Amino acid sequence: MNSLSTGRSPWLRRGCLMGIALLYVASVPWYREAGAAPALLFGLPDWVAISVGCYVAVAILNSVAWLNTDVPDHLDEASSPAPRDSEAN
């Protein structure tokens, strides 16, 4: 089953997954001065609010990615490597 017949876009999926990777890097406050007293944003320390914002965005992108993922129910539809015949029990 190809992506045209299912309406799912592998490109959109890949773009979402790349966006998720970048958001994870941004979610950790490595770029801030350690021990600094933060300002408040939405009632949270600002670095926490940024992390939460990143994770909300990750959730949205990941949901879109899953909706654009093919999960085949038959082996011939998948690109999975076949079991190794030479070593199969």
Next chain:
Amino acid sequence: MDFGIWGVVALVAYLAALVGVSEIARRAKEDHSPTDHFLAGRSLGTFVLFMTLYATAYSGNSLLGYPGRAYRDGYSFIMATGFMMVIIVMFHVIVPKLRPIAVHYKFVTPGDYIRIRFGGEYARYLRIAVAVLMSLALANFLLAQLKAMGDVTEIVTGGRIPFELGVVGLALVILFYETRGGMRAVAWTDAAQGIAMLVGLAALLTWLLSEAGGLEEITRAVTAKAPEKVAVPSHTVNVNWFSTIALMGLASVLYPQAIQRIFAAQSGQALRRSFAGMTFMPLATTLVVTLIGIASIARFDITDAVDTDGVVPMLLADWGSAGGLATAAALIVFLGALSAIMSTADSCLLSLGSLLSRDLLGRDGTSESDTLLGKRLAAAILLATIPVALARDLTLWRLIELKMELLIQCVPAFLVALHWSKLRTGPVLLGILIGTAFSVTLTFSDHARLYGVHVGVVGCMLNVAIAVVGSWLPERGVKLDAANEQA
């Protein structure tokens, strides 16, 4: 009537309902095969699949251990929302590849994939090594749930049901409904338990926010009491944040009970939709329990780390003692928390039974006797775990880390093997043995982290390197294979 007595009444009513569901599930059984008992005949549709994935993923660790850790660490534990979400991201690596193979070969356990994927003289040992790692991780997970059941029951019932009775009694109830109803009983009760958990947590956070005067007031109160728990985290904490995301993301997708739900799904479409919804659940659950733990910093003074796992039950006892609607709401949260714990424990137990009988003992048939063996093994493991659970010397968070450091060593055998057909049996086995020995040795010599990175993650990198480099030596491998064939 005080809150503790209401707690006992709610508990008894809840357990009776669970037993009723198990009876309905038993009657719905199509046959007595392992596939029907352990995978509900591969019949789980989108809603039940979503709820059972949710209730299984969010456990006593999430409901008690995470607030305890947030109480100890403060806002830096917001990382938990990220690492719970990365699990659903990492399923992209495994689900689209594994699902069709699992359907084609009618897998029941993760070891069935190892049996089909890897051959040669080391295949049996690899299957055993993976099964041992997964069984140890599951037994550890089960242990954490039993401890959590005892804690929450003792505190919420005001000591009327002591910790020991809570552990033993609830373990026996789980054993009863899991043995009778199998995966159907587990999945159906998970669905109800997941709803109770969501409603309960939302109610508890709402109460905490209204009591404190809003999120901003909570942050100000924590700043006044423990400013280091609000300040920008140190470099070491940030490294640990990345490391925890890697550890949880790579290891959690290898939970046997999660892998078995990939097998148990009615269709690939049901899986796709379930994961699309699951990705939002850390925001509704992990973020909420983290904020509950942080809000507790200003309310309680707890010095012993093990006791911090009790912040949620302590909050419930406080809340429930107000009477009226507060008591009713606190009871819903109590049942929600207990549900989360029991739903994870029952899934662990079900997986353990199938793993031990099929992957360790090689009973991979389809008869009723194979199912019965799995049930008996699960019962034996549960009874053996109870005495360990009664010793209260480890935090729930430490138990989570120990489990993940074992599970992550299975990465080459699944995540790499699914995507790289040249991966060979011998190097994978060698990698697992060395990676596990490295992680376990350092963990038990009090070096749980190297420069902030979990030793399990370092062991996994070593493990993957051995598996990949070893598989990249084709000529030697071919010669060895040829020699083996001649022999």
